[in-house]
Amino acid sequence: MNPTTSYDAYCLKAKRCETANVNTLIFDHTLQRAEPGQFVMLWLPGIGEKPFCVADAAPFSITVANAGEFSALVHQMRIGDRVWIRGPYGHGFKLRGQKHLLVGGGYGAAPLLFLVKLALKRGHAVQVCLGARSAEDILLADAFHHAGCTVMVATQDGSRGLQGLATHAAEQALRDFQPDMLYACGPLPMLSALALICREKTVPAQLSYEALMRCGIGLCGSCELDGQTRAAAAIPPGWLTCKDGPVFLMNVEPEI
Amino acid sequence: MPVDISCGLPGMRLSNPTVLASGILGTSPDLLERAALCGAGCVTAKSCGLDARTGHPNPVAVDWAGGVINAIGLTNPGVDAEVPMLLAVKERLSVMGVPLIASIFAPTVAEFARVAQAISQAQPDLIEVNISCPNVGDEFGTPFAGSPISAAQVTAAVKSATCIPISVKLAPNVPSIARIAKAVVDAGADAITAINTMPGMLIDASAGQPYLANRVGGLSGWSIKPIALRCVAEIRQAVDVPIIGTGGMMTGIDIAEMIMAGADTVGIGSAVWQRGPQVFALMCQELGSFMQQAGYADLRSMRGMAIR
Secondary structure, eight states, X not given: OOTXXXXXXXXXXXXXXXXXXXXXXXXXXXXXXXXXXXXXXXXXXTTEEEEEEOSEETTEEEEEEOOXXXXXXXXXXXXXXXXXXXXXXXXXXXXXXXXXXXXXXXXXXXXXXXXXXXHHHTTOEEEXXXXXXXXXXXXXXXXXXXXTOEEEEEETTSSSXXXXXHHHHHHHHHHHHOOSEEEEESOHHHHHHHHHHHHXXXXXXXXXXXXXXXXXXXXXXXXXXXXXXXXXXXXXXXXXTTTTOBXXXXXXXXXX | OOOBOOEEETTEEESSSEEEXXXXXXSSHHHHHHHHHTTOSEEXXXXXXXXXXXXXXXXXXXXXXTEEEEOOOOOBOOHHXXXXXHHHHHHHHHTTTOOEEEEEOOSSHHHHHHHHXXXXXXXXSEEXXXXXXXXXXXXXXXXXXXXXXXXXXXXXXXXXXXXXXXXXXXXXXXXXXXXXXXXXXXXXXXXXXXXXXXXXXXXXXXXXXXXXXXXXXXXXXXXXXXXXXXXXXXXXXXXXXXXXXXXXXXXXXXXXXXXXXXXXXXXXXXXXXXXXXXXXXXXXXXHHHHHHHHTOOBGGGTTXXXXX
């Protein structure tokens, strides 16, 4: 590759429908040096650029909800279409301990399957809690199950699994499974609720945050979290989601 | 031998010569305070205009082999929202002894004066007058930094609108930056910031498109260091006011080189991307070690030595 080139072009190789609204796009080659929880900036020339979390690195994959103008275009891409990628950026999840509890709220399940694969390769025990509005919105439950995890599902309308939120399932799993570490990705209120639980119970946790990304490289300041969200997890002021995060480590000693 | 890396800008003392450059982490009290806690000798807020601007669509900034190219497009909340933000910053920084620079831009000479007057309510230690943003076409910037006459007109208008010292931020892409520096100093500028980013363009051949949604943008980082050093050297030979030497400053050795070219302090921007926010303390350590080894007791003993 030309060392002055910032973007790498990827060609869409296969598409998997996850729910009525969510597709996984599998591209033609590997994203080097990627870890679960990291993100890429995905550029559609002439259209725009948005962050996407890495759903798998080999081959590079993303799981995309049809949620806005840009993601609709990505969601509807055809086999053979190209995207341009810079990254991976940010700090992802770090596997610590041997018993892992993963919590995915809504589309937040997307980066967790990549983490599960690493954990199971090491022979670790993994339990996954998935939450969504309704049964048809539950993301990747079968994939987690087939990979070899225990899966707990919570839906707000009670149409599948526990009636309630992913946090309710997580509270139950914290009691019954006694994990070494909790990993979570999902809406901000879910992360804040989990942060409060983990603070109270001093459970080590890794929470993956989503924010408005512009530069993606820690310069523009667009991805600062609001004060309320930061306070729930005791995230330091001035924490940059793109550069310091997107994963925040709680009750975890930094690795030397 | 102990070395002294303290220095000055109009009306202020800095514990070290690193100044957080405008447009980098300058959007909130938390981020400006973080730069100060990481060791910045002084911090500059992101440029602010009369009205709020959302800026350009993505991609707005891309890192490449030579540093960063950006066209954020002067995203800012407008001066009425900027003033309380700056007041909050000032309260936090004053206990740390870190001065605050506000940065302003405008599309006309008259509006520069209005924004300067409004921003003065926040009592920043210095107002940086950004007449050289390369990312907004002829709307802002280019018409002012490109000629000595218009640069001087903005300077005079801002000077008459505020009692706070001002530094005028100059563009590198002019035939003679020394002439423009002389014109703004004659019109009352208390200091000069040089340089703003260098206009450039990067194209992805496989996409057949420029990286940036704005097509062109400002280059920063190590690829522009030689340009910045040359500009600062030329300005130093033309005027006596303090210079905030900015462009491609990545290490403590770069700071020494910039001081040797005649700068009083250095602006730090892209290095925050390359080395993280802790870059300020790191660069000061590197500068201190260099001075100790080379036998310079203070910054004054190096200042301008490369151009004498």
